[in-house]
Each structure stands twice: as structure tokens, then as C-alpha cells.
Amino acid sequence: MIVSEPREQIAAWVGNRIGVSFHPPYTTLAHIDRGRIIAGFVFNVWTEHDVEVSLAADRLTLTLMRSVFRYVVHQLGCRRATARTRADNAESQKVLARLGARLEGRQQAYFGDCDALLYAIMKEDFPYGLHAEGPESA
Template sequence: MIDFDGFPRLTTDRLVLREPVTTDAADILVFRSDPVAQRYNSAPLRDLDESRGLIEEIRDVYANRAGVIWAVTLTETGRVIGIFGFDGWDTYHRRAQVGYDLSRDLWGRGLATEALAAILAYGFSELGLHRVEAQTIADNEESVRLLGRLGFQREGTRRDHSFEEDGLFHDGAIYGLLAPERP
């Protein structure tokens, strides 16, 4: 079980997942201000102050022992290209919710699968999770494919769950992955 004395650092073939820091604000602003990348997510960030505020929120999740959210960086450049992690961590029920953002210029290269696989392995082995949940807009095809590649099963639909930038309500899809089912 995690001791919260030091932030966990994960590495993969192409990525380093590390603690987000205030100096990451400009990199994070690039993908969190992109209206296309954020079309099924939170409202796009508008400036560096909002980006720094997001980093503080992320750091608070860890400080409050409610989850672990990593800054995902490319090994070769150190540039922050995404934010992946767990929140809503319930230690008694051994479950957490996973979330992810990846810079749109890197979509389709397998980086989201690589990062998500790394944090799932960490969650099941180090956090002792039995269940990981994911929520996405049902017509977010990229997210649905990502979850499917990693073994998540669709468990339900929340009709007209979110009002999006296109001026329409969209269904929300709920996915789950249990420890014994993981690939």
C-alpha cells in the first residue's frame, strides 16, 4: 500500500509519469486549452493561471490521499504531454476512478494505452485496487477504444449526462475493470 511519503514515479518504454509541478503549467495549457481535445472533457483552460490552478487541484488529490494523478512526459524530451491518474480512491472498497488527457498531436501513437496500462498496473499492485472505473462520453470513440484495448467492460449508460460545447446533451458511459480481468 502506498505510504504517501514520496510521489510514485513510473516509467515505460517511451514515458515517465511523475509528480505534476507548477512549472508544468505551460505544457499542460497546450492540451487542456485545445477545444478539440477537450470537447468531451472539462471546459478548456484559458490561461496559465487556470493551468497552475489545475496543477494545485491535482496536487491536492494526492495530499488528501484521495488518489494519484501523474504528469505524463516523453522520455526523450521531458515535455508534459498528458495527465493520467486515479481519483475518488476508496480504500475500504478498493476502487478508484481513472481519468486521462493526452495532447492531441500525439493521438494514435499508442501513448495513451502505454500510460494507462502503467497506472493500472500500479493501481492493482501498489494501491491494492480491486476495481477501476472510467466514465466517458458514450460517443467519444477514442476513449471507448482505449478502454476496450485495456479490458474495460461497459457497465451502463447515463442518458443526457453532460452538456457539451456542441450545444447538445450527450450520454455518459460507465466502464469497469476488475483486478482478475486485467490483461
């Protein structure tokens, strides 16, 4: 089941997984399976055309990815989503590439002890939106 509430609990789950704290305003989406969060997104720093997206997941599903696409593009009206990951997190970089993200730059010492890699996912490049078909796992 895809849910957007309880917002604070979803944001705390994502934040604990990626080592950050979120402060309102933000919105969230999460995939709940058997009563527990298996994937969560936090959307903040909305600027009309762009929104920052933070993700933590045990498993990503196509259903969740389509929900995220619809939310970013259709509800927020954004053309792009921005994401950051630790430069030493190769797994996260692979997931971002699978989601259609393109590397845009590097932010020195963004995480204090590590640089951040800055990615963008453009509406036109998001592989799980519009009329995408395929298996349930992303």
C-alpha cells in the same frame, strides 16, 4: 519517462483534453517525452476497492499501462478501476476496450450535452498487468 508530479500540471493537461476540472484529492501519472506530456492519468474518488481513472493521450505505451496497473492494484490496493467516456466518443470507447474495460452502464446527461458510458477494468482482466509481455505500444 513516467512521472507523478507536478500533479496539478498533469491534472490540468488531462482536464483540458477531456473537458473537465479536477479538484483535490487526486493523484496522477504521466508519460513525458522530450519535455512534454504525451499521456496522462488522474486517479480520484478512491473507495479502497475502486478508483476513478481519467485518461488523455496522444500515444499510450506499454510502459505507462504497466505503471498504471501497478499503481491501481499494488499501491492503491484496488480490484477495479472505473472510467467514463462520452457516449459520442467512439475512439475513447475503442481504447477502453483495448485496455480490458467492460461497459457497465449509461449515465444520462452526465456531461451536460451528452450521456456518459460507464466502464470498469477489473484486476483480473487488465491485459497490461501481472506478467504481460509484448510490444512497447499499447
